[in-house]
Amino acid sequence: MSCLAWNCCGLGNLRTGKELVEIVRAKDPAVVFLVETRTDDARLEFVQSSIGFDHRWVVPRVGRNGGLVHYWRASVNLKVEGSDRYYIDAVIKNSENEWRLTGFFGEPDTARRHEARSKLRNLNSHPEKPWLCFGDFNEIIRQDEKLGSARRPHYQMQQFREVIDECGFMDLGFEGSKFTWSKHFENGSSIWERLDRCLVTNSWFMKFAGSRVFHLTCTSSDHVPILISLLGLSPPVRKKIFHFEQMWLSDSSCEEVVYSVWGSGSGLGDGGNILRKVERCGKELGHWEKNVFGNVRMELNRLKKVLANEERAAMISGNNFQVRQIKKDIEVLQDREATMWAQCSRVLWANQGDKNSKYFHCCATKRFWKNAMEGIRDEEGVWRTTQEEVGEIMVNYYKTLFSSTEGSVLGSMLECVPTVIDEEMNAALCKEFEACEVISALQQ
Structure with a gap:
């Protein structure tokens, strides 16, 4: 419409x-x-x-x-x-x-x-x-x-x-x-x-x-x-990218998952080992969120339905213990949801304030729509919309951008450049780094 x-x-x-x-x-x-x-x-x-x-x-x-x-x-x-x-x-x-x-x-x-x-x-x-x-x-x-x-x-x-x-x-x-x-x-x-x-x-x-x-x-x-x-927000179908959610920190078992991943293996290891641990940590946290932490919105809706049933039961039995406990659980989930929306909205100055307001929802939703990419034109000016085509165009663009090409420098041009580095200095600069040099640089 x-x-x-x-x-x-x-x-x-x-x-x-x-x-x-x-x-x-x-x-x-x-x-x-x-x-x-x-x-x-x-x-x-x-x-x-x-x-x-x-x-x-x-x-x-x-x-x-x-x-x-x-x-x-x-x-x-x-x-x-x-x-x-x-x-x-x-x-x-x-x-x-x-x-x-x-x-x-x-x-x-x-x-x-x-x-x-x-x-x-x-x-x-x-x-x-x-x-x-x-x-x-x-x-x-x-x-x-x-x-x-x-x-x-x-x-x-x-x-x-x-x-x-x-x-x-x-x-x-x-x-x-x-x-x-x-x-x-x-x-x-x-x-x-x-x-x-x-x-x-x-x-x-x-x-x-x-x-x-x-x-x-x-x-x-x-x-x-x-x-x-007039359109509802219809996000493109795409693979979910891992993001660490700040609300996970409210659950102590999140820290245990991280420690278990980073504590495995031998020390810090080389750069490849660190990247593998980062990737594994993301997978483990995703599995933990799905099976332990749970989907906040779905759990909130479920608890609200349970609360309505328990309130009717409390009217008959006169015992409101379950009602009070469920309300506490709902408050915890609402705090988690507020943290999630605050993180999505990137309103960093509102630290633990304005819990779960419409302002946060609007900021996050507007940012998502602004960042959404419907398509891209290729080198020939043809409009491409599928995820595979867009990805291929962007990869090829940056490959071309950062690829080196053979250039020709005239000898007469080099003669005009004064020589500052002699052969001895050049040999010192080109030699392999030693372990003591790396340690010295890291400790500065």
Whole structure:
């Protein structure tokens, strides 16, 4: 499923309507939110028929300006909860999820922009529902979101940032052009700004962690359309790489496994022996995790079910010993899970704090998606996606990069280089290292 938002700057323009049809055919969104339609209901109905959508919700224009419209297909279970000149707020339901979709339009007039911000604050009334809010907010967050003309006053950006924080939003980012609005003047100067964006709450991001925002292109409006592709996080199938988990240290038997591996064999041994012990230690710890330590999440879910049964039994028997013991076990596992997510998120400054928060989950999930590699182009520019092909391309690249090639050095060039190392010094430098020299170097 995908959603499209666009400040079309007037649907009365036939060229704009035609471009909208082309965008919808190419991207096939299930929901379309249009800002500044500047037209009447008859024209909006004609546009609905042109793009082949089944339903619409209209906020009429005021005079010759403004106007919002939501189009959606019959396959989407969408119910509009409320609307205003600044927004259309809806709820989307399916068999697995229920979440809010709000199309928003920020006030163009700087003096009245606080009115739109107040409306956005008022919409933050159901924090328990995952929430996506997208559209033209008519404001930037940082100075680097604007290019050209005067700098944006700090207080304006700060007020917008405060609203985002109050609503618990995070910016989904984007792919494509950095700016979504532009204005070009006859003297050759231009202004570019990122006014259109997609904001989501943590709970929404956890449900659709693989979602992406694309800045599209257009010619009939000074705003570009933004397309939000809703996807769950579907990691590529690959062999699990061994990672030492900090939470293992909470179990004393982990130390015993490490000691047993490193205590076997003869001393430190040579470099090859050390590498073999590292590899064996990883295998033994993996076996220990599977058979002794256990899967933390699965064990937590199992204990929570057992706890519910034991609580019902305690109500009848009057003995809560098992209930208290299971709760202690759950607390231990929750601490382990919190340590695991903190390690995955790499938020090193949060040392043993903010246990198992959504912040850690979002950091870890966003980092995974950012680091995921879908494919790579080979030397001929062909896109390769399978794990074997990607691996082969990367290995060949570094083999070529670090391979030596025979070069030719002209004798006349060497004659220009002064001789500093004589034969005696060169012989001393090229001779084999002695044991006493290695010991001396290590003790420095």
